[in-house]
Amino acid sequence: MASTPLVDRHEHGYGAPHGHRHPAHQFETMAQQKESSTLGMWLFLVTEIMFFGGLFTAYMVYRHMYPVAFQVASSTLDATLGGTNTAVLICSSLTMALAIRSAQVNQLKRIVPFIVATMVFGMIFLGIKYVEYANKFHENHVPGPSFNLVLEDAQEAQAAAAADPLYQRHAEIFFSLYFIMTGIHATHMIVGLGILAVLIYFARRRKFDAEYYNPLEMTGLYWHFVDIVWIFLFPLLYLLGAHTH
């Protein structure tokens, strides 16, 4: 025991698999470091579940209370744009998974192109989101002093008013939830794009390989989670009134 030179243990790590990488000083093996990162990111994602969960709960309660208003309001959203955005994010999740996989199989030259593809899909999503928000602004569906919900179909407006005389005020609640939930989701996307840009910087400096790609994988977990949030946002916000038209 006493004859084991200190420099030996630093270079190979006691019990660690052979490789060129060392874990950070507080970890004993690369595997332990990876598990620690994964657990930490998942704990953060649990706080995100709580964050978005609160908003989904608010949506659920108000939809339960004002079903007619919510259906009418939802039908003014463009489900085709929303569905396209869903497909865009799903594609971005594929390219993100492939970026991580490239590191795992040491195809290091593919990491950056896949991250770039992920960012392109993310930016397409935000572009479509901007178009949607602009439409809502012009239609006066933004909650606040300028809010004015006027349905094109006079019969539909009559039926709604009969079922819920205050349906326009209750529809304003729907739009509040729409802007807050999709707005905070979009903010998460923007933050994700920033992190992806940083990953490109590190990938180009050859920071990642098959032995170490934790930042890629943790960013992947974050990105997939944001995708999952949208997977639920799309049907709940866009498709409520889809069968009425």
Place this chain on the structure above:
Amino acid sequence: MAEHHQHPITPVRTYVFVWLALLVGTVLTYVFARSDFGWANTPIALVIAVTKALLVLYFFMELRHSTRMTVLTAVAGFFWLILMLSTFMMDYGTRMAVVLPVPGK
């Protein structure tokens, strides 16, 4: 190089199949939403959404290769959400106007 990995590497084919399944699920959600199934519209949409989420969690987020501690953490998070949603609906879902009988009549 495989001995350096803590878990098996998912083949590209698997990722592509999951991606296709997610896209199909999106189309199905849209198509079902255009038809009127009455009360069933929402449960149908949610079942498809939950299935898509599970696919992302299991394959893209690699829960299938994760340690039990990690899986437990993820499950705990979603279990909390189920508690939140269900207990709220136990309250709001049971609030009904009740007309009490007048004593003496």
